[in-house]
Amino acid sequence: MDQEISATINALLDEDSEPPKTRAEAAYRQFRQDILWGKLPPGAPLRSDELRRNYDIGISPLREALSRLVSERLVTSSGQRGFRVAPVTVSDVLDTMETRIVLECEALSRSIQHGGLEWETQVVSSFHKLSRIELPQEPGEHAERWAMYHRRFHMALLAGCGSSWLIILAKSLFDHAERHRLIALQDMIDARKAGTEHKQIMEAALGGNAKAAVSALDHHYRTTADFVVKWISGNRDKSTATPT
Amino acid sequence: MDQEISATINALLDEDSEPPKTRAEAAYRQFRQDILWGKLPPGAPLRSDELRRNYDIGISPLREALSRLVSERLVTSSGQRGFRVAPVTVSDVLDTMETRIVLECEALSRSIQHGGLEWETQVVSSFHKLSRIELPQEPGEHAERWAMYHRRFHMALLAGCGSSWLIILAKSLFDHAERHRLIALQDMIDARKAGTEHKQIMEAALGGNAKAAVSALDHHYRTTADFVVKWISGNRDKSTATPT
DNA sequence: ATAATTTATAATTTCCAAAATAATTGTAAT
DNA sequence: ATTACAATTATTTTGGAAATTATAAATTAT
Numbered sequence A, B: 001m002d003q004e005i006s007a008t009i010n011a012l013l014d015e016d017s018e019p020p021k022t023r024a025e026a027a028y029r030q031f032r033q034d035i036l037w038g039k040l041p042p043g044a045p046l047r048s049d050e051l052r053r054n055y056d057i058g059i060s061p062l063r064e065a066l067s068r069l070v071s072e073r074l075v076t077s078s079g080q081r082g083f084r085v086a087p088v089t090v091s092d093v094l095d096t097m098e099t100r101i102v103l104e105c106e107a108l109s110r111s112i113q114h115g116g117l118e119w120e121t122q123v124v125s126s127f128h129k130l131s132r133i134e135l136p137q138e139p140g141e142h143a144e145r146w147a148m149y150h151r152r153f154h155m156a157l158l159a160g161c162g163s164s165w166l167i168i169l170a171k172s173l174f175d176h177a178e179r180h181r182l183i184a185l186q187d188m189i190d191a192r193k194a195g196t197e198h199k200q201i202m203e204a205a206l207g208g209n210a211k212a213a214v215s216a217l218d219h220h221y222r223t224t225a226d227f228v229v230k231w232i233s234g235n236r237d238k239s240t241a242t243p244t
Numbered sequence C: 001a002t003a004a005t006t007t008a009t010a011a012t013t014t015c016c017a018a019a020a021t022a023a024t025t026g027t028a029a030t
Numbered sequence D: 001a002t003t004a005c006a007a008t009t010a011t012t013t014t015g016g017a018a019a020t021t022a023t024a025a026a027t028t029a030t
Helices: A002-016 A023-036 A048-054 A059-071 A090-114 A116-132 A141-158 A164-184 A191-206 A210-234 B002-013 B023-036 B048-055 B059-071 B090-114 B116-132 B141-158 B164-206 B210-235
Strands: A075-077 A083-085 B075-077 B083-085
Touching: A023 A059, A023 A164, A048 A059, A059 A075, A059 B059, A090 A141, A090 A164, A090 A191, A090 A210, A090 B090, A090 B164, A116 A141, A116 A191, A141 A164, A141 A191, A164 A210, A164 B090, A164 B164, A191 A210, B023 B059, B023 B164, B048 B059, B059 B075, B090 B141, B090 B164, B116 B141, B141 B164
Parallel strands: none
Antiparallel strands: A075 A083, B075 B083
């Protein structure tokens, strides 16, 4: 059981750490990263030739990478009119948050119920790493490392749930929410607030108090989404609304 | 609001009814269908040239279609060793069921809460259609139509929930479960076919047709072995950890 | 002047052949 | 007999050219 959880966590988090085996895989990761971090902004057209030059890659792996991202809802493809970065609307942000809470609360409850020692250890260690890295004040390498530890902590909370579907879907929604957050925020969330929230989640989780843990996780995501929504609402003209 | 739900249902269910705009899109739907209906069995290798001939299509749209299916967990792609139809394990089946229940129960609750008249109407009409079509006894066109009405009914139940994430994820999991059901059905048919095989062997043997009898016996054992191999590979999820 | 139609241009999509990698076979050595 | 290694074969992966389709510009008609 412990082995399983450890393997699950690694399969989830270290999948990107080992080098890509194909160019399509590399392109997929790069595009994904660039979309998540707003380098490719919502609604931006993804023209073959342009990308082919910028990313130094052929057309075939390029289109394969984009095709994968279509299924993940990070890219849209309409008819024969090419690919675009998926737009972000307020209802997207809210829907992502709500669905994320449904999935993660279920997963967290199950982790608490039958996570075991290895799960607890992973939660503690990933929390420790996260708490020891200071919150980034500006985008850059440090911000990316913080984001990695942040994701590891949240994924560790879920890794003991025993459901690969829950984990994979939660991971996908986490990434979407990360995109929303990074689009909205130039600076990161308030350090003290996020720090204490993480600690509260962990303590409730390890204390076996499922109700409190779920409540803390819920609150954590809601406040983040509120922040993003406010930002989008304030910059509605800039963000790309989908013209039907 | 009513318009919204109607639009949501149509976007979900009629997306496949309108003709595909590109070859990649057509291939995607075809592969999806063939995987769901067990024509491409779990674990089957998906070799470029072979598929290219069978489906009369070029390599590029072929690979794009498979790439999309990778993100949907219906196809696996390892390193430079090509694509395979995703295997099905017992824990997959259980996990799909459990996760489906989480998502669909949430969506159904929300639909009930604020679905409104249009939602109710869709539920009633889709149920009526389903109840008026008799249950299929064997694969074929009729079975496909029944499956369509079946899916429409279940999707109608969720369509009033107001969350595109919930709907899309539920749809995806519904398809996975459909695959599991049809694979089991296929096994049942194989089992029934075995009954006729015995008869064929006996008749060929008693008729003095050695060549036919030997051929029938050979075929019988081979298909039986295939069946067992499939079953074993489908049940070795918990027992064996994949050697790295 | 506006709408409709044609032409020209730009982009996407597809086919195909070359390159890169894995799997297989054959051979020699321990 | 088994392993190690080389050569061959098969398959995947990739890049770019050709074909298809959409978009923009130009032309004509009303």
